[in-house]
Amino acid sequence: MASSPYFSLAVLFLAAMGFGLAPLGMAWLWARMYSPPKPNAVKNAIYECGLESKGDAWMQFRSAYYLYGIIFLIFDVEAVFLLPFAVAFTGLGAAACGAMLVFVLLLVEGLAWAWAKGVLTWA
Amino acid sequence: MAVDQNLKIELGKQGIFVTTIEELYNWGRRSSVWPMQFGLACCAIEMIATTMARYDLARFGAEVFRPSPRQADLMIVSGTVTKKMAPQVVRLYNQMAEPRYVIAMGACAISGGPFKQGYNVLKGIDRYIPVDVHIPGCPPRPEALIQAFMTLQKKIDGQPLTGEGRPRHLDAEAQGEFPVPEQGEHDLEPTSNKGVWPVPITIR
Numbered sequence: 001m002a003s004s005p006y007f008s009l010a011v012l013f014l015a016a017m018g019f020g021l022a023p024l025g026m027a028w029l030w031a032r033m034y035s036p037p038k039p040n041a042v043k044n045a046i047y048e049c050g051l052e053s054k055g056d057a058w059m060q061f062r063s064a065y066y067l068y069g070i071i072f073l074i075f076d077v078e079a080v081f082l083l084p085f086a087v088a089f090t091g092l093g094a095a096a097c098g099a100m101l102v103f104v105l106l107l108v109e110g111l112a113w114a115w116a117k118g119v120l121t122w123a
Numbered sequence: 124m125a126v127d128q129n130l131k132i133e134l135g136k137q138g139i140f141v142t143t144i145e146e147l148y149n150w151g152r153r154s155s156v157w158p159m160q161f162g163l164a165c166c167a168i169e170m171i172a173t174t175m176a177r178y179d180l181a182r183f184g185a186e187v188f189r190p191s192p193r194q195a196d197l198m199i200v201s202g203t204v205t206k207k208m209a210p211q212v213v214r215l216y217n218q219m220a221e222p223r224y225v226i227a228m229g230a231c232a233i234s235g236g237p238f239k240q241g242y243n244v245l246k247g248i249d250r251y252i253p254v255d256v257h258i259p260g261c262p263p264r265p266e267a268l269i270q271a272f273m274t275l276q277k278k279i280d281g282q283p284l285t286g287e288g289r290p291r292h293l294d295a296e297a298q299g300e301f302p303v304p305e306q307g308e309h310d311l312e313p314t315s316n317k318g319v320w321p322v323p324i325t326i327r
C-alpha cells in the first residue's frame with residue numbers, strides 16, 4: 001500500500017481532514033464537558049426579530065401567483081435574451097435573426113395565450 | 124495555578140511564553156465578542172459610528188455585528204427602551220447563546236434618561252436583564268462605548284473558569300431563562316425581574 005503513488009496524497013488528505021475536524025471536535029467536547037446546556041421555551045422559540053412567531057410556515061399561496069410567476073418569466077427571460085441580441089444585431093446573419101424571431105414568437109404566443117385567458121387582468 | 128507576574132515577564136524576555144488554560148480561554152473569549160446588530164434609538168447612531176473606520180471597534184475583535192441572537196455574545200442596548208419594545212429586547216436576550224453580556228448604552232437604557240417621567244418608557248433595561256456595563260451620556264460618544272467595551276473585556280478576563288464568579292455558561296445553576304414581560308393594563312407585567320433587580324426601598 002505504501003508503494004502506491006497516491007499514498008502520500010491519502011496521508012495529506014487525512015491530515016487536512018484532521019486539521020479541519022479536530023478543532024470542531026474539541027469545541028464539541030469542551031462544550032459537552034464544561035458547558036451545561038440550559039434550554040428553555042423562549043430560547044428555543046423561532047427567531048422572529050424578538051417577536052413571537054404567529055401561524056404556520058406551511059401556508060398556502062393563491063394559485064393566481066403561479067400565473068403571475070409565468071408572466072414574469074416570459075418578460076424577464078425575454079429581456080435577458082433580447083439585450084445581447086440587440087447589441088449584436090448589426091453583425092448577425094439571417095439564420096441568427098430567424099432563430100431569435102422564433103424564440104420571441106414563442107414567448108409572444110405564450111403571452112397571447114395568457115392574454116386570451118384573461119390572466120393580465122388581475123382579479 | 125497562578126504564575127507569578129514578575130516571573131512571567133522575566134520568562135517572556137527570554138522568549139518563553141507562560142500561560143494558563145484560564146488565561147488563554149478568556150483571551151479568546153474577550154477577543155471575539157460579537158455584538159448583536161440591534162439599535163433602539165439615537166445612541167445606535169453612535170454605536171454605528173463606533174464600528175466605522177474612524178473609531179474602529181474591529182480593533183477589539185468586535186466588528187462582526189450578528190443579525191441573529193444565536194450567534195451573538197453581546198447585546199448593546201443602545202437607546203430608549205419603550206415599554207412596547209421591552210418584551211422584544213428581553214426575548215432577544217433570552218435567545219442569545221451563553222455566555223451573553225449586556226452593555227446598557229446611554230441615559231435612557233440605564234435609567235429612562237430624559238424620558239424617565241414618561242408613561243411609556245422603561246426606566247432602565249436592568250429591570251429585566253442583568254447588565255454588565257452601564258454607560259451614561261446622552262448619547263455617549265463612541266469613545267465612551269469603546270471604554271465600556273474595554274471594561275467588559277476586563278470583566279471577561281477576570282472571570283475564573285471554576286468556583287465563584289465563573290461565567291454563566293460554565294455554571295449549571297446559573298439562571299437560563301429571564302421572564303419576558305407582557306403588556307398589562309397600566310404597565311408591563313411584571314414591572315421588574317426581582318431576581319435581577321431588587322426593587323429599591325423608597326425613603327420619604
